[in-house]
Amino acid sequence: MDDTPPTPFPTSISSRITRRSLLGGALALGLLGSGCSLPVDLGSSRTRIRYWHFLGASDGVIMNGMVGAFAKENPGLFVEENVLQWGEPYYTKVAMAGAGGRSPDLATFHLARLPGIGPGLILDPINLDLLAENGLRAEDFSPPIWERAHVDGVLYAVPFDAHPMVQYYNTDVCGRAGLLGGDGKLLPTKGADQLLESLREVKDVLGGKPPLVFDALGLGTVGPWRVWWSLYPQSGGTLLSDDGTTITIDDAKALEALSFMRTLGAEGLCDPTTDYGASVAAFQNGDAAFLWNGDWEITTFKQAKTPFNMVRFPSVFGGASAQADCHVFVLPHQRDRDPRIERETYRFIAYLVKNSADWAVAGHVPAYLPALEEPEYLALSPQSEYRSVITDVALDPQVWFTGSASRLWIEFGEAFSPVIAGTRTPEQGLALAKAALRGLMEAPNPFPEEPR
Amino acid sequence: MTTTVEAPAGAAPVAKTGAGRRWTQHGLLFVAPFLVVYVAFLVWPLLLGLRMSLTSVNIAGSNAGFVGLANYAEAFGDPRMWRSLWNTVLSTVPLVVLGLVFALLVHNLRFMRWLWRLSFFAPFLLPSAVVSLLWLQMIYQPGFGLLNGTFGTDILWLGDPDLAMWSVVMTTVWWTVGFNFLLYLAALQSIPEHLYEAAAIDGASAWDKLRSITLPMLRRTTGLVVVLQLLASLKVFDQIYLMTGGGPENSTRPIIEYAYDIGFTGYRVGYASAVSYILFILIVAVSLVQLRLFRKREESLR
Numbered sequence: 001m002d003d004t005p006p007t008p009f010p011t012s013i014s015s016r017i018t019r020r021s022l023l024g025g026a027l028a029l030g031l032l033g034s035g036c037s038l039p040v041d042l043g044s045s046r047t048r049i050r051y052w053h054f055l056g057a058s059d060g061v062i063m064n065g066m067v068g069a070f071a072k073e074n075p076g077l078f079v080e081e082n083v084l085q086w087g088e089p090y091y092t093k094v095a096m097a098g099a100g101g102r103s104p105d106l107a108t109f110h111l112a113r114l115p116g117i118g119p120g121l122i123l124d125p126i127n128l129d130l131l132a133e134n135g136l137r138a139e140d141f142s143p144p145i146w147e148r149a150h151v152d153g154v155l156y157a158v159p160f161d162a163h164p165m166v167q168y169y170n171t172d173v174c175g176r177a178g179l180l181g182g183d184g185k186l187l188p189t190k191g192a193d194q195l196l197e198s199l200r201e202v203k204d205v206l207g208g209k210p211p212l213v214f215d216a217l218g219l220g221t222v223g224p225w226r227v228w229w230s231l232y233p234q235s236g237g238t239l240l241s242d243d244g245t246t247i248t249i250d251d252a253k254a255l256e257a258l259s260f261m262r263t264l265g266a267e268g269l270c271d272p273t274t275d276y277g278a279s280v281a282a283f284q285n286g287d288a289a290f291l292w293n294g295d296w297e298i299t300t301f302k303q304a305k306t307p308f309n310m311v312r313f314p315s316v317f318g319g320a321s322a323q324a325d326c327h328v329f330v331l332p333h334q335r336d337r338d339p340r341i342e343r344e345t346y347r348f349i350a351y352l353v354k355n356s357a358d359w360a361v362a363g364h365v366p367a368y369l370p371a372l373e374e375p376e377y378l379a380l381s382p383q384s385e386y387r388s389v390i391t392d393v394a395l396d397p398q399v400w401f402t403g404s405a406s407r408l409w410i411e412f413g414e415a416f417s418p419v420i421a422g423t424r425t426p427e428q429g430l431a432l433a434k435a436a437l438r439g440l441m442e443a444p445n446p447f448p449e450e451p452r
Numbered sequence: 453m454t455t456t457v458e459a460p461a462g463a464a465p466v467a468k469t470g471a472g473r474r475w476t477q478h479g480l481l482f483v484a485p486f487l488v489v490y491v492a493f494l495v496w497p498l499l500l501g502l503r504m505s506l507t508s509v510n511i512a513g514s515n516a517g518f519v520g521l522a523n524y525a526e527a528f529g530d531p532r533m534w535r536s537l538w539n540t541v542l543s544t545v546p547l548v549v550l551g552l553v554f555a556l557l558v559h560n561l562r563f564m565r566w567l568w569r570l571s572f573f574a575p576f577l578l579p580s581a582v583v584s585l586l587w588l589q590m591i592y593q594p595g596f597g598l599l600n601g602t603f604g605t606d607i608l609w610l611g612d613p614d615l616a617m618w619s620v621v622m623t624t625v626w627w628t629v630g631f632n633f634l635l636y637l638a639a640l641q642s643i644p645e646h647l648y649e650a651a652a653i654d655g656a657s658a659w660d661k662l663r664s665i666t667l668p669m670l671r672r673t674t675g676l677v678v679v680l681q682l683l684a685s686l687k688v689f690d691q692i693y694l695m696t697g698g699g700p701e702n703s704t705r706p707i708i709e710y711a712y713d714i715g716f717t718g719y720r721v722g723y724a725s726a727v728s729y730i731l732f733i734l735i736v737a738v739s740l741v742q743l744r745l746f747r748k749r750e751e752s753l754r
Contacts, residue, residue: 088717091717092716092717095511095512095716095719096511096716098512099511099512099513116719118510118512118514118719121512121514122511122512217594217608217611218611219610219696219697219699220697220699273594273595273606273608275594278595407717407718410699411701414699414700414701415701417611417700423612432701443718443720444508444720446508446510446511446515446718446719446720446721447510447512447514447515447719448515
């Protein structure tokens with residue numbers, strides 16, 4: 001749930017307030033105000049680690065459980081967990097706390113957001129020695145993700161997971177449509193035609209209802225961006241040059257992906273008027289057979305007893321990439337970091353990372369490679385079904401205006417949403433997206449590289 | 453109204469009455485608390501903001517190079533700023549016109565006046581969060597909202613860039629028109645009845661009365677309502693932030709949110725300060741018009 005607006009209600013109403021969610025924000029404030037975590041007693045010898053994160057829904061419950069388990073093993077430590085509103089408000093808070101130098105000891109973060117936050121100013125570098133002391137080495141992590149956690153050769157984040165776009169499917173409906181193999185799993189499709197064909201078959205089974213849902217519209221929706229950024233890189237398309245200075249969008253390939261999205265809407269194969277909450281609700285109730293979303297809604301459907309399974313995002317244009325971002329741990333800048341707390345903070349990080357198999361229950365793919373081999377993880381179904389995606393993740397370009405809930409995501413989402421609905425041609429959508437991208441590139445980077 | 457009018461007028465004589473110009477330390481002591489707060493929380497930030505608006509400072513306080521008027525130049529050349537400014541003043545016209553129309557209607561109704569007055573004014577008492585959620589989730593909701601549900605339509609009230617601002621204005625009118633309505637109602641009641649009687653004797657029609665008596669007699673109130681409404685519109689933020697977050701495609705983003713987005717989520721504090729300053733100057737300009745309006749009234753009363 002972390003990469004999405006929190007959905008306090010199971011229906012679509014909730015996601016209309018999404019990005020700057022009222023209820024979540026109010027809740028987070030309330031938690032802060034009332035001091036949701038008990039303060040350390042005066043005179044207590046326990047060390048307090050202040051920990052901020054945005055994991056508010058089903059994965060928040062799991063995170064809370066992990067924090068509790070750590071606390072049980074370490075009676076001398078106290079982790080003060082603050083759950084804040086996901087999205088722009090979260091990054092604003094971290095930025096302001098880091099700028100003031102009186103920030104929490106530890107915070108979760110999205111990897112793609114790293115270049116935009118001014119590492120070295122807002123965030124402090126990770127101490128490799130302390131990491132090694134707690135048994136974490138570079139080779140334990142997925143190499144592309146580990147590399148992305150560096151800025152100018154300095155490590156600023158400890159990778160925790162990758163959360164890719166995946167395809168959820170309703171096993172009942174797909175079974176009736178004859179799309180399941182002998183093992184009861186979805187038969188993979190190859191290419192656009194096969195996918196469209198199977199969607200049409202499911203549409204018939206559903207009596208003409210759109211078989212596929214994803215968050216196609218809504219306040220600050222990023223769904224259209226996610227789908228496009230899964231499809232377009234499959235044909236080898238890129239957004240920006242490696243140094244982030246020139247737009248390298250391949251119009252033909254970009255339009256191919258957009259036209260495909262348009263076809264989905266035009267043929268009634270997806271519902272272009274669902275927002276985030278409505279898409280989740282439709283899949284949960286069995287009104288739709290497929291859901292394209294991040295991996296974090298697992299717990300929602302398990303609790304609702306929806307007959308479902310998950311696979312990697314389908315391969316449509318050759319490659320197998322899927323849009324993704326990664327959760328990482330960062331150390332927001334502190335003017336005077338207490339060495340004792342710092343040491344314990346690394347211990348806490350190492351505990352969470354090494355217990356990634358527990359975290360994978362939330363749907364995310366651990367970035368800590370040993371966890372992927374653990375029988376405990378492999379037994380997780382459907383989580384382990386899509387673990388191979390860890391090598392095919394389509395991460396954002398490494399520039400300052402990308403990452404979860406960034407302007408890039410929102411502006412591309414707004415440009416592409418009407419394309420799916422058919423009120424804008426793919427060409428118009430692409431032109432608008434490129435204009436937005438140019439606008440973002442022309443705006444000066446608020447954190448230009450400069451020595452500290 | 454009278455209180456607002458008298459405040460500036462009354463302040464001047466007080467300053468003068470220190471006839472012997474005995475400017476005692478005690479006097480200073482009395483105003484000191486106010487002065488300290490005033491300087492610390494208004495004057496100083498104002499100067500600080502002005503300085504920041506001339507730099508490229510970011511949220512971390514670094515990158516604070518002096519860039520002169522570049523931020524202002526960027527703001528004036530940024531179609532998004534103009535768009536956001538236009539968004540804020542767009543709602544002024546219907547708010548003023550409808551306030552007048554409703555007041556005229558209610559004024560001429562002879563039965564259950566209290567109910568009409570209450571129903572127009574009641575929404576004004578609701579907090580912005582309640583109003584926003586009410587319209588967002590119950591009325592404009594695409595799937596099962598009141599509007600689409602009643603008329604069987606499939607309109608994206610807040611999702612269509614061409615429509616979203618009008619939907620927001622509609623909510624704003626429902627919510628805040630009561631204030632203008634009340635001002636007009638008070639003004640209508642202060643028009644002497646004998647003017648209408650005289651006109652009736654002269655055989656004036658209802659339309660003549662409206663055009664030649666009511667509207668001219670309301671001119672001053674209209675000026676006040678327009679100015680107050682402009683100020684309120686320039687400062688709108690919460691309602692739109694909650695309803696659309698400024699989207700889709702910035703079609704509803706008010707100027708304060710524009711400054712907020714640049715500064716707090718875009719981290720460009722220097723540029724955001726420049727935009728805030730432009731807004732500040734606009735508000736000062738509108739306020740000066742308001743002051744002038746009142747001065748004229750004062751003079752005409754003398």
